[in-house]
Amino acid sequence: MPITIGDVAREAGVSTSTVSKVLNNWKTISPATAERVQETIRKLNYTPNSRAVSFARQTTQNIVYLTSLSKDEAYHNPHMFDIMCGVNKVLSESNYSLTLVDTSTDTDKGESVAKVMSKKCADGMIIHGSAINKEIADLITKQQFPHILIGHPGFDTQLCWVDTNHALAGQTAAEYLISCGYGDIAFIGGRQTDYISTQRLKGFLGTMHQYGYLVAADKICYTDSGIEESCQAALALLQSNKPPRAIVCENNTIALGTVKAIEKLSLKVPEEIAFLTFDLYPYTKILDPKPVVIDINVYDMGIQAGNMLLRKLENPSLQIQTYTTLPVICA
Amino acid sequence: MPITIGDVAREAGVSTSTVSKVLNNWKTISPATAERVQETIRKLNYTPNSRAVSFARQTTQNIVYLTSLSKDEAYHNPHMFDIMCGVNKVLSESNYSLTLVDTSTDTDKGESVAKVMSKKCADGMIIHGSAINKEIADLITKQQFPHILIGHPGFDTQLCWVDTNHALAGQTAAEYLISCGYGDIAFIGGRQTDYISTQRLKGFLGTMHQYGYLVAADKICYTDSGIEESCQAALALLQSNKPPRAIVCENNTIALGTVKAIEKLSLKVPEEIAFLTFDLYPYTKILDPKPVVIDINVYDMGIQAGNMLLRKLENPSLQIQTYTTLPVICA
DNA sequence: CTGAAAGCGCTTACAG
DNA sequence: CTGAAAGCGCTTACAG
Incomplete structure (x- = not known):
């Protein structure tokens, strides 16, 4: 008893x-x-008894984390879980609990969101970018349910969101390589339709121009982000009659292809060729030779998202749409 | 309203x-x-209103997942999150929610567990092996709180647990390589004190003996699981006057060291040397040359753990201590 | 500074 | 087959 x-x-x-x-x-x-x-x-x-407290107070002290939780998600998208850990940290410090809600099996995409709001099983929610669309956005803003979206929604909305600034990461990459004394820098990107790749390229080019460096069109390639295609792209650059002094690889797979190209040509890093990539993945550290890495501390981003949600809970009228968490260089 | x-x-x-x-x-x-x-x-x-339902029924329809959720946990231990996704899947199908509880900041190791049980904020819990010790085990069994522990506790207990059978994975490795026609197989393990490494070696040796193959003492090495030391161990094996036909690498880092040794000696895989490792890590698939991999579907293990907890909830006297989820070969 | 009482929104014996 | 009423264990105006 x-x-x-x-x-x-x-x-x-x-x-x-x-x-x-x-x-x-x-x-x-x-x-x-x-x-x-x-x-x-x-x-x-x-x-x-927390059930009784929650009932009497008409509040749950619980937050829902909405995201896709399919099999192998943990291997394909570890960042999402690192963000989640950051969110959990701040929330638990403020005596909120965090409940997982998987959106991967929703038949109707807004199903999970609607359920969370109507059942009153949480005071607010953190929504991972993969689980949002225009209809859900409207649903949430209409009900004024406290929320923070992780990742720029990609459409005009009243939603509150936080994101990392990929263009800024591109700038940082350019600034770093320029500060090393390299002016002739190539960029191997993903598909031209990819938002993140485009943003990084934009930031990179902006800074290059700002410092008075021209990046010739043949020094910018787009790939399918596959290892093989990236390796070919890197080989083409390195074997041209005027090879670049440094290469920015838009993601880790591209970096991997570039590693293979560098190995094949037996070039010394960074004496003969410097290269750089974005994000520390589990295998980034085993790349050999090692690239310079521009990383975003996504755990910190989770912490910030959690903090913002706590502020929204206190002051529901707060509107938050912001880029957060600076990129850092791991040389 | x-x-x-x-x-x-x-x-x-x-x-x-x-x-x-x-x-x-x-x-x-x-x-x-x-x-x-x-x-x-x-x-x-x-x-x-789920708060009212929960209060009236004296049950929460909520399960707690207890584990360490430090920064970078997602990169170091993606398996733990894959298990979590599996657990979440079954629970949500039975209308249970899953709440995360981080044990990494516990001052007293049983702190989180005790809190969950006393606050009645969950009907049961799934505990990841990293968050258990003898005192907590006693606490849980004394209160008869429904639970499933992921991972063999390593001490005698009444606790309910599920685990993967590492010895069986070792057996599977031996059987597979023997079926390929290799009899002369070496084993590079982690530290002799490591439970998993020891179990895999045990299973491997048992099967080898059963098939009538002797594994000479100098074909079994122990390492610190570092890339460099593993590479040296592999080189020593491969350059001995009677090199093995195949090598079992007890984990991915050891496999990585072995890859380097194979590359250095320009050996052809699997024509000149076959090698095998355990568990698919995010970077396993970029290893080149590729090892044979013995993998455990840990998502499935999460599903099984969730199912067992649901059964415990219906029948609290159920005692479950079992090895689950067979290893599979990804050649 | 303290307490009696209403209320939070359901569920569930029990009576009819 | 249906409903009145007690109960789940707290919180919070309100009165004193």
């Missing part, structure tokens, strides 16, 4: 209201009473 | 008890009434 607030009240010789007030740190309780009640709580080893 | 069971009752002209019974599929309700109530529910777009 679990012990209740009534047991504590009886034992301490006060009312349940008083015990509740002690539990919630009301300052209208006399120190003597408070102390007595606290002691009884310790003696009986009492913990409030 | 969210609509309640009372609104539905009034609109449908019945009592709240009746609405509740319709909601819970009691068969004592006349079809006519049931239909009328269902229609009202649809019309008003009513969803039961």
Whole structure:
């Protein structure tokens, strides 16, 4: 038989209201009473029933993390889980719990979101970018349900979101390589339709121009991000009659292809060719030779997203649409 | 103003008890009434308040997943998250939610577990092996709190657990290589004190002996699982006067070192040397040359753990201590 | 500073 | 087959 607030009240010789007030740190309780009640709580080893608290307060102290959780997601998309860990950290520090909701099996894409909001099983939600579209966005803004979206939504919306600034990462890449004394830099990107790749290229080119360097069209390639195609692209660059001094690889697979090209030509890194990529993946550190890496601390991004949601909970009218978490260089 | 069971009752002209019974599929309700109530529910777009349901039923329909969720955990230990996804899948199919609880910041190791049990915020828990010790085990068994531990606890206990059978994976490795026609097989392991490494070696040796192959002592090495030391171990084996025909690498880092040794000696795989490792890591597939891999479907293991917990919830006296999920060969 | 009482929105014996 | 009523264990105006 679990012990209740009534047991504590009886034992301490006060009312349940008083015990509740002690539990919630009301300052209208006399120190003597408070102390007595606290002691009884310790003696009986009492913990409030969170179901009852949640029901009485009309709030859950729970946040939902909406994302796709398919098999192998953990291997393909470890960043998403690192973000989740960051979110969990701040929330738990503020006594919120975090509940996972998988959107991968939704027949209707807004199914999970609608359910969370109507069942009142959470006070707010963190939505991973993979789980959003225009309809869901409208649903959420109409209900004014507290939320933070991870990742730029890609359409105009009133939604609150945070994202990393990929263009800024591209800038950082250019600045770093320029500071190393390299002016002739090539860029191997993913598909031209890829948002992240395009942003990184944009930032890179902007900074190059700003510093007075021209990047010739034949120094910019687009690939399918496959290892083989990237290797070919890198070989073409390195074997041209005027090879670049450095290569920016838009992602890790491209870096891997570039590694193969560099090995094949037996070039010395960074003496003969420098190369750089974005994001620390589990296998980035085994690349040999090693690229310079521009990384985003996505755990920190999760922390920031969690913090913003807590602020939204206190002040629902807050509108947040921001780029957060600076890229850092791991040379 | 969210609509309640009372609104539905009034609109449908019945009592709240009746609405509740319709909601819970009691068969004592006349079809006519049931239909009328269902229609009202649809019309008003009513969803039961899960806080109230949880409070009235004295159950949460929530399960806690206890594990360490530090920064970079997602990169170092993706398997743990894949298990989590599997657990979430079965639970959500049975209308249970899954809440994350991070044990990495516990000052006292049993802190989180004790809190979960006393606050009654979950009906059961899945505990990742990293978050267990003897004291916690005693706490849980004393309270008879429904749980499943992922991973053999390493001490005698009444706890319910599931694990993968590493010795069986070692057997599978030996059987596969023997079936390829290789009899002279070496084993590069991690530290002699490592449980998993020891189990894999045990299974491997058992099967080798069973098939009548002797594994000479100098064909078994122990390493610190570092790339460099593994490469040296592999080189020593391959350059001995009687090199093995195949090498079993106890983990991916060792496989990576072995890859380097094979490259250095320009050996052809598998014509001159075959090699094998365990577990598909994110970078396993970029190893070149490719090893044969013995993998465990840990997502499936999560599904099984979730299913067992559901069974425990229905039948608390159930005792489960089992090895689950067969290793599979990815050649 | 303290307590009696209403209320949070459901479920479930029990009576009819 | 249906409904009145108690109960789940807290919180919080409100009165004193």
